[in-house]
Amino acid sequence: MIRRWTTSLPLRSRLVGPMVLLILLAAGGWATINELSTRRQVATLVDSRGRAAVQAISARVLEQRRDKEVAAQLLADQHTLAILVAWADPVELAELLAPMQAKLGLQRVTVYAPDGTEILHMGPRQTGLDIAPLIHAARAGRTESAAAVTAQGLAEVAATPVLANGSVAGLLLVGSSLDGDELRQVSGTGSVGLAIFRDGRMISTTLADPDVVHALRSATPRSDGGIDLALDGFHYAPVAQPLPDGGLLLALVDTQPVLDAANQRDAILVVGTAGVVMVLLLIGAALARDIARPLEAMLATTRELERGDYRSRVARSSIRELDELGQAVNHLASDLQAKMAELSHQAFHDSLTQLPNRTLFMDRLEHALRRRASAGLAVLFLDLDNFKWINDSLGHRAGDELLVAVAARLRQSVRTGDTVARLGGDEFTVLLEDVHRLDDVVTLAEQLAERLSAPFEVAGRHVFTTASIGISLSQGRAERQAEELVREADVAMYRAKTGGKAHAVVFDEVMSAQTMERFELELALRHAIERHELRVAYQPVVDLASGQIARVEALLRWQHPEHGLIPPTQFIPVAEETGLIVPIGQWVLETACRQVRVWQLQRRRSEPLLGLSVNLSPCQxxxxxxxxxxxxxxxSSGLEAASLELEITEGALMRDPAATAVTLNELKSLGIQLAVDDFGTGYSSLSYLKGFPIDTLKIDRTFVCGLARDDQDTAIVRAVVALASALNLGVTAEGVEDAIQRDALVELGCQQGQGYYFARPQLPQDLGQMLASSSLAFLRAA
Structure with a gap:
């Protein structure tokens, strides 16, 4: 009935009516959204500002506790204090401590005899705080602090021993209270009020409104330690935080600004909605009159366009409005037809070279595999050998020019029915259909390699490049998948690249599963950094005399998403062979420098500066x-050069001694420390120790494992330590796994050690906790 009634209305009414209804619905929806938004804003305001104020107070309490500990220790460290405490002279003690009390801003200072008898108290008495645990700790020689809500406010107290000749000669107690003025400074703004309660009674507040203060004083304590607070009629929302010794911190957030803004938006909404409705009624009536007549005549043609038939066009009309509208629709249809064709081309072609992209290439390969009969097909995978050097040296624009020129040569070098595609970067593929002989494919690949080796005109100069080509065939083999053929060609290409570059290699079944796994590992390793799969673990190097962590060695780990943790012995040789160790090693160095600098800044000033050891591969x-x-x-990291130690194996040193000496001298001139890793397993000789600026010898774990058990191993380690001592070099033992080995190393005069006995390699978050707690020194120093 309703639909029949609406369809009987004039067209103008049917056009204007829904418009007005939608406006009213939108206004109602906006009002609802505004109400919900106001509630969310109030909740967010209360949570953010209230939590911020509570956190600021908590941080301030912790900071003042630490300050009290430092102040107590400063007072206790005065050399005459122990004498005056022994004399139990309050007058002399007051003269000594009063200036420092004022300078340090301490409200209370109390001096006790070793038995706990009070000798002197300066400042107002503190009530409601149990200081017995602090006195007990000070008697035991420790400095400790505590905080609690008292009648005077939020109090912080610290106790420390007064030492004389290593024994406790007296006790010193200092303290202050966080009163209303300091609470107001912490809150930072009048929009958040703070109040402190103890046992349900308000102790202090930053609020000045007497009505609110009265409501706070009227709070009713609960059995669970909280309070029942009546704030009806006030524009404050509370956030509570428990405090020590039954205290409660209350942050009262002023919500009035949010409520005022919401009321203002409501008023604007009402006035605006009324005005918009009136204006749209007038506009709608005029539009309905002008649209009604040509709309029906255009309906049939626009429905064709709606179905996606962009070839349909609107016929010309003698009515001017209808004719103009029809021509606009025709123009839109023409534009849509052209844009759809352009989008289709972009979706399947490379924007730089205009070659088919991976999507189109894989589609053509799949179709070719489905329709091939007796003839086979081949996939060629090409990778430019020195493209990165050209791109880095001449710039990305020159690199793009080279890629376009390479694409043109490839198109000119293949048959009409073959497909040349760019997969991305400097990688191209060629699909050869109707292949009858392997020799023909190899000949074409060699011709492509030869043509690409000719010079290119790029950026106004001649540029030379070569290509490594991998070939995969489908002929004479079981049903193949497109992805499998491309992967095999990719593997063959990398075999060509690692076998000397600038030639073609055919994939065949002789390539064992181990070889496939090795090349797949290399492919995955090339993307490990950008996919954030590589990790840097850190193993502590311990000073054997003190038991403290002297430095950490950065060790590379690879967490593969499918294969899990891949051992370094499996992928490091691959990285060395392919040259990937250079960018990976640089990433490890940058990451480790940043991390160790963070740990240095977190260390106490009394602790020695933490050092870093990083391995340098022969390729690096x-x-x-x-x-x-x-x-x-x-x-970039801010790490000092003296904090960095680079470890080089003996084999790496002797690859090119002359060039190596130049590099090491440059590094040494920067202040970087240099160490010989795995000393004794390679070219151990006095000649290279004399020729290179070495600072440290690292004894290989194969000798350390037999310490105190094997006379030969013990003799070798003793000889290395003696040699290092004679040459004024440091010595670090690797692979320390038990206390027997550690004790033997200490007895032989070895300076530092590392191994599972002290700690395994750990990720930064785990080692950071160890460094912060100094747990390693505590456990292993004995």
Missing amino acids: LQHPGLVDDIVAALQ
Whole structure:
């Protein structure tokens, strides 16, 4: 009935009526949203400002407790204090302590004899705080502090022993209270009031409104330690935080600004809605009159366009309005038809080279696999050998020019029916259909490699590049998948690249599962950094004399999403062979420098500066940009050069002794420490120790494991320690696994050690807790 009634209305009414209804519904919805938004804003305001104020008070209490501990220790460290305490002279003690009490801002200072007898008290008496545990701790030689809500406010007290000749000669107690003025400074704004309660009674508040203060004083305590508070009629919302000794901190957030803003929005909404309704009624009536006539005539044509038939066009009309509207629809249809064609091209082609992209290439490969009969097909996977160097040296624009030129040569070098595609970066693929002989495919691949080796005109100069090509065939094999063929060609390409580059390799079944796994590992390793799969673990290096952590060694770990933790012995050789160790090693260095600098800043001033050891691979040592990369890592992290120790194996030192000496001298001139890793397992000789600026020898774990059990191992370690001592070099023992080995190393004069006995390699969050607690020194120093 309703639908029949509405359809009987004039078209103008049907156009204007829904418009008005939608406006009213939108206004109602907006009002509801505004109400919900106001509630959320109030809740957010209360939570953010209230929690911030509570956290600020908590932080202030913790800070003042620490300050009291420091102040107590400063007073106790005065060399005449122990004498005056022994004399039990309150007058002399007051003259000694009063200036420091005023300077340190302490409200109360109390001096006790060793038996707890009070000798002197300066300042107002503190009530409601149990100081017995603090006195007990001070008698035991410890400095401790406590905080509690008392009748005077939120009090912080610290106790410390007064020492004389290593024994407790007296006790010192200092303290202050966090009163209303300090609470007001912490809250930072009048929009948050603070109040402190104890046992349900208000002790102090920052609020000045007498009515609110009266309501706070009228709070009723509950059995669970909380309070029942009547704030009806007040624009304050409470946030509570328990305090020590039955105290309660209450943050009262002023919600009036949010409520005022909400009321103002409501008023604007009412006035605005009324005005919009009136204006739209007038506009709607005019529009309905002008639209009604041509709308029906256009209906049939627009329905064709709605169904996606962009070829349909509106016929010309003698009515001017209808004719203009029809031409606009025709223009829209033409634009849509052109844009759809353009989007289709962009979805399946590379924007730089205009070659088919991976999506289109895989689609054509899948179709070719489905329709091939007796003839086979081949996939060629090409990777430019020195593209990164060109891109970095001449710039990305030159790199793009080279890619476009390479694409053009590839198109000119294949048959009409073959497909050349760019997968991304400097990787291209070629699909060869109707392949009958392997020799023909190899010949074409060699021709492609030869054509690409000819010079390119890029950025106004001649540029040379070569290509490594992998070939995968479908002929004479079981039903193949497109992804499998591309992967095999990719693996063959990397075999070509690691086998000397600039040539083609055919994938065949002789490539064992182990070889496939190795190349898949390499492929995954190339993306490990950008996928955040690599981790840096840290193993402490301990000073054997003190038991403290002297430095940490950065060790690379790979957490693969599918294979789990891959051992370094499995992927480090792959990284070395492919040269990936250079960017990976730089990432490890930068990451470790930043992390150790953070730990240095977190350490106590009394503790020695934490050092860092990082391994340098032979490939990194020969890299021409090594020194600049290390300097950049130090500068970006803020780590001092003296805190960094680089570990190099004997084999790496002897690869190119002359060039290595130049590099090491440059590093040494920066203040960086240099260590020989796994000493005694390679080219151990006095000649290279004399020729290189070495600081430390690291004894290999194979010798350390037999200490105190094998006479030969013990003799070797003793000889290395003696040699290092004679050459004024440091010595670090690797692989310390028990207390027997540690004790033997200490007896032989070894300076530092590392191994599972002290700690296993750990991730930063775990080692950070150990460094903060000094637990290693406590457990292993004995």
